[in-house]
Amino acid sequence: MTEAARRIHTVVVIGAGPIGLAAASHLHERGITPVVIESGTHAGAAISDWGHIRLFSPWKFNTDAAARRLLDTAGWTPPHPDHLPTGDELIEQYLRPLAELTPLSDHIRYRTTVVAVSREHRDKTRSLDREAHPYIVRTRHDDGEHLDIVADAVIDASGTWGHSNPLGAHGLPAPGEGDAREHISEPLPDVLGRQRQRFAGRHTLVVGTGHSAANTLLLLAELAAETPDTRITWAIRDQSAARAYGGGDADALPARGALGTRLKDLVASGRIELVRGLTIERMTPSGTTVTLSGRQNDEVAELEVHTVVPATGFRPDLDILREVRLELDPIVDTPARLGPLVDPNHHSCGTVPPHGERELAHPDDGFYIVGMKSYGRAPTFLMATGFEQVRSIAAALAGDREAADEVRLELPETGVCSSQAVTEDAAGNVVFARNSSCCGEPAGKPSAPQGLATGLAHGYSGGVRPLPVAAGCCGATVSP
Structure with a gap:
């Protein structure tokens, strides 16, 4: 075991949605203790706001591999892989069983909001021995109690729901x-x-x-x-x-x-x-x-x-991260190395390449933004992408660099790439530019089979x- 793996014992995961619980599942599988902070009263609480909506993609793309392994040990009966779940079904048939029937149940704190993240005894400006100091995650429970949680690393999977772009x-x-x-x-x-x-x-x-x-x-x-x-x-x-x-x-x-x-x-x-x-x-x-x-x-x-x-659309709330050293893309507020890969001026969900821990890292070692929040203002995030993000990060935190760098995402092509030039003709018919392509390849060449637009x-x-x-x-x- 490497030095990095020895020092990572506890990781705070912000958010008990699909990506947050996937992160906790992979950390648990790696022998690292997750502490999941959820502001709602149950797993996937934010999804309840749109629980009446049905997803485009079937169940087979909407569950994480490590989470399924945990659920299998709890006697979970998986939904039909080709069924398109609603948000409510996603909660009741997957997220709540994962949060309540597996070992993760002992590691989730509900009705708790993260107020701020920092380094112990180190504000954003102090560099001396910075990496030797653990993270402090300040939380506030619904009853008003404040508690600081000490962690070796932090994964922010809090999403962007509730932070809409303005109408103006x-x-x-x-x-x-x-x-x-x-x-x-x-x-x-x-x-x-x-x-x-x-x-x-x-x-x-x-x-x-x-x-x-x-x-x-x-x-x-x-x-x-x-x-x-x-x-x-x-x-x-x-x-x-x-x-x-x-x-x-x-x-x-x-x-x-x-x-x-x-x-x-x-x-x-x-x-x-x-x-x-x-x-x-x-x-x-x-x-x-x-x-x-x-x-x-x-x-x-x-x-x-x-x-x-x-x-x-939505934008990330970065206020709780003011004391963390972040490196953000100036256009879409993503991690800097991820920004060019998801910029909606050039990419659709069907052209974003698989990415992992290296693209999501920040100057403060051991801090990551994942899931929808990692895409900043880009509207192209998909759950399957987030599952691969947290798998890679958990591997890196465990010291398994080879697994962290072996980033793969296998999804079928979408058939239509929304980054193509698109307009309407005089009759109002949708027209795609004949000589445009999804990923910068010559026209007529199919996009890579990493097409991501099979999720949300x-x-x-x-x-x-x-x-x-x-x-x-x-x-x-x-x-x-």
């Missing part, structure tokens, strides 16, 4: 956005369930071009079919919604392809009003409505709605809720 232009909240909070929903509201009354018979504006926006728009369309006074407006900053429509029948993930096809049909039929080229510059709440003022194609624009759904697009929000034929949304069920 320029990357900044619009003036009045804070005052309009009661008119702004969560990014993936349960339109047909517990929040139905908020949307039925009212005017909703959905802002964004990702899969989160598409999901909410489809659910609102189903609600409108049942409650005719329900009005739906969809606002995007671009001139074309082609990227949101995706590849349709050409998509190797049928659920994802159907999502875009149905959305396009709803816009064409007028059941969803699409506002293109809109930037929001001010929000003014007034009673039961809020007025959004801005510009549309250089013309003054104004919309009055009851509720705004901010499907605008746009973080954890890339699902599609199966709609019954009678629902009136294109008259088809899109998920098995």
